[in-house]
Structures are given as structure tokens and as C-alpha cells.
Amino acid sequence: MPTTDGECVSYARDCVRLAELAQDPLLREQLLNMAREWMAVAMHETKARRPKSLAVREAASVGDLGL
Numbered sequence: 001m002p003t004t005d006g007e008c009v010s011y012a013r014d015c016v017r018l019a020e021l022a023q024d025p026l027l028r029e030q031l032l033n034m035a036r037e038w039m040a041v042a043m044h045e046t047k048a049r050r051p052k053s054l055a056v057r058e059a060a061s062v063g064d065l066g067l
């Protein structure tokens with residue numbers, strides 16, 4: 001079953017909360033890395049669902065800025 005971006009963000013927040021409670025620095029770092037990964041998945045899912053016309057307009061506006 002696919003995971004929604006909202007679920008991914010929720011998982012990331014859970015990881016951050018657990019990291020705040022962790023006494024072990026290695027465990028804390030692992031949980032924060034997991035949170036980063038969940039956020040990356042959420043951002044990818046959001047970007048993948050954007051309408052194509054919006055992506056084209058965004059690309060054009062970046063081109064207008066000379067970037």
C-alpha cells in the first residue's frame with residue numbers, strides 16, 4: 001500500500017520526538033536520519049503529484065531569473 005506524504009511527515013515527526021528522548025547519541029542520530037529520509041520521501045511524493053503545467057511554469061520562471 002502506498003504511503004501518502006502526510007503519513008511520511010507524521011513518521012518524520014515521530015522520529016524527531018523519539019530522538020529528543022534518546023539518551024544514546026548514536027540512536028539519536030539514527031532517528032534524525034530516519035526523519036530526514038521520511039521528509040525526503042514526503043517531498044518527492046508531493047512533487048510527483050504536481051500538475052505538469054505547474055512544473056513547466058516553475059521551470060520557465062527559474063529560467064527568467066537566469067539560474
